[in-house]
Amino acid sequence: MRVGNTIYLDHQATTPTDRRVLEQMMPFFADAFGNPHSADHILGWNAAQAIEAAASNVAALIGADSDEIVFTSGATEANNLALLGLAQSAVNGKRNRILVSATEHKSVLATAREIQRRLGFTVELLPVDVEGALSLKALKDKLSDDVLLVSIALINNEIGTISDITIIHELLTEFGAVFHCDCAQAPGVVDLKMLSEHVDMASLSGHKMYGPKGIGALFVRHSLQDRLHPIIHGGGQQRYLRSGTLPTPLCVGMGAAAEIARSTVAEVTPVLRRRRDRLVNGLGRLRWRTALNGPDLANRHPGNANVRFDGFSASDILAALQPKLAASTGSACTSGIPEPSHVLRAIGLSAAQAEASIRFSVGRQTTDQDIEDAIDLIDRALSKLVSGGMEVAV
Numbered sequence: 001m002r003v004g005n006t007i008y009l010d011h012q013a014t015t016p017t018d019r020r021v022l023e024q025m026m027p028f029f030a031d032a033f034g035n036p037h038s039a040d041h042i043l044g045w046n047a048a049q050a051i052e053a054a055a056s057n058v059a060a061l062i063g064a065d066s067d068e069i070v071f072t073s074g075a076t077e078a079n080n081l082a083l084l085g086l087a088q089s090a091v092n093g094k095r096n097r098i099l100v101s102a103t104e105h106k107s108v109l110a111t112a113r114e115i116q117r118r119l120g121f122t123v124e125l126l127p128v129d130v131e132g133a134l135s136l137k138a139l140k141d142k143l144s145d146d147v148l149l150v151s152i153a154l155i156n157n158e159i160g161t162i163s164d165i166t167i168i169h170e171l172l173t174e175f176g177a178v179f180h181c182d183c184a185q186a187p188g189v190v191d192l193k194m195l196s197e198h199v200d201m202a203s204l205s206g207h208k209m210y211g212p213k214g215i216g217a218l219f220v221r222h223s224l225q226d227r228l229h230p231i232i233h234g235g236g237q238q239r240y241l242r243s244g245t246l247p248t249p250l251c252v253g254m255g256a257a258a259e260i261a262r263s264t265v266a267e268v269t270p271v272l273r274r275r276r277d278r279l280v281n282g283l284g285r286l287r288w289r290t291a292l293n294g295p296d297l298a299n300r301h302p303g304n305a306n307v308r309f310d311g312f313s314a315s316d317i318l319a320a321l322q323p324k325l326a327a328s329t330g331s332a333c334t335s336g337i338p339e340p341s342h343v344l345r346a347i348g349l350s351a352a353q354a355e356a357s358i359r360f361s362v363g364r365q366t367t368d369q370d371i372e373d374a375i376d377l378i379d380r381a382l383s384k385l386v387s388g389g390m391e392v393a394v
């Protein structure tokens, strides 16, 4: 996939909105524009119906019911609602500990820290192994009946580690702790139809699944809904769990994207895997020393490759590649902040190794030609850096 002359290998930062999705959204901007919460006229009813259909599509993606879906502005808000919402309603209860893995997205980590500061809960980070897999032993050791919530992502956004949520769920059930799973990176790359059986809450993001930006969703299991305190107050539009007029076109877009992700995952996954493997193997054949961070190719997000170019600075490489190739150092959300990725540090990399690492993520429209050209461009960028004396000391 190219945008002008730029090869796009940053699908885990964001995906283009699928044209079929965009088409379904368009009527709801200027034509069927009624307020979906206007209960007194046909324009309102039509918008409400479109939103209900969208919620059903999102629910079908994860095997849930449509009234277990709360639309939000994105996965960041969904994560905030899940963690803060549950903690707010459990203040002064006997469960006063929250466990999160060390490699969670900042929207989980920062929210957990805020809960500790503001509401007095104890937040504990769970360690991961070199592949980013949660230490089940640490989880078992820390679990007891004073744990309110455990938050573990299904797929890590930087190194593509896939969590074993079945085992985690079993462990938590024994202690009655709530399981929240950040699934922002999962639609379209793993089959989610059983998800609702293994988690109590799950966060999704429209723009990571070929839907629009500015929309996301939180799945909240029926039995948990009266334990979740809203974080946005107002007209109570979504069963009082989240107030605010729903953005009909964005909800419709998320629903359409969910439907495509659900129905195409089986055919898309092997294609992503083949292209991603071609990239990693191609880079490995170059004369530069490269290494794959995180799990082996067979056991990670099929489109993710986090590659270390020892002796180089990832930001120098990406700068040298502009404007021809888009990929990222660490996660896009922390890019710009001069600190090594907390995910790469948590799997045991040194700061220098973390700063030498680039995340490439292939998508549905990535071609073999994109991959071959990317390998060639990276080879030339590295040569240029060496001859320009910009190589970093190992």
Ligand code: PMP
Pocket (backbone or CB within 6 Å): 012, 013, 073, 074, 075, 076, 077, 105, 107, 153, 155, 156, 157, 182, 184, 185, 204, 205, 206, 207, 215, 216, 331, 332, 333
């Ligand atoms: N969680 C994960 C795992 C993510 O990758 C992201 C996006 N970087 C988010 C949450 C935040 O999603 P959004 O951009 O929809 O707020």
